[in-house]
Amino acid sequence: MKDIIMKRFNKSSIALTLLLSLPVANTYAALPLTAEESNNLIPYKEISVTGSYLQAQNAADDISKAADEAGAKYYHITGIEQPATGTSTDRAIVYADIYLSNAPIAVSKDEATHNGIVLYPRSKALYYLPFEIVKFKGSYNNTSEIMDSASKIAAEKNAYAFYVYSITADDVKNNEQEIDVALYKKDAPVRDFIISKAIAGQDAYEITSDAFKVMKPYQTIVFHGTFNNTSEISAAAQKYAIANDAHFYYVKEVSANRADTAQTVYVNLYK
Structure with a gap:
């Protein structure tokens, strides 16, 4: 992860420590992250901008400004969506995850x-x-x-x-x-209401559909993005669960938008 970040920002001379810990004030707008760079970072929150955008990347300047105003240092554009109503065919909503300069990294820790x-x-x-x-x-x-x-x-x-x-x-x-x-206990059993997966680096777990029927969420959140499969949706939901300090989560609903446009994901959060 360190090598990826350092290679990405060498040209602009932004040190890795800026991303990890130092709250250094500067006049630069928020900077973009690639999908690979953002993969192991926990987002601060989701933002969106609306404008005349034919492609998601056309909104980069506006997203950067909005992220900067929200106090973020980095952003990653996650999807584009056509509004339900509008006067122009190129009118669109673009979504992005934003990250603080000290965004936590999802890595396992030694005991x-x-x-x-x-x-x-x-x-x-x-x-x-x-x-x-x-x-x-x-x-x-x-x-x-x-x-x-x-x-x-x-x-x-x-x-x-x-x-x-x-x-x-x-x-x-x-x-x-x-x-x-x-x-x-040393031989403690695995919780029977979570979807089993490797525990390394997992700071929130997806619960089963049976558990969803009986467990009461303390909050339901919504985020947007373009996903290829349910695994990608679950991974994104997990990051948002961690960002909201949830222990467990369940993907309650996913909108069926047309290809290449942002999907809306509803997630229940549990302690």
């Missing part, structure tokens, strides 16, 4: 340990079924202190691994937080 207990990365924590979820409260100065307390609870419960599911402010005045920590 760490705390007090001898494995700290599962999010990908494994969501993939496997915990044997217990414990709630506790306390006043903590940083996440390191929270991890220390969570791992000690895991050790007391004879857990092989743990994952801190959520941290919420329970008493703001006294700086007290409420923490949910999931505990796992």
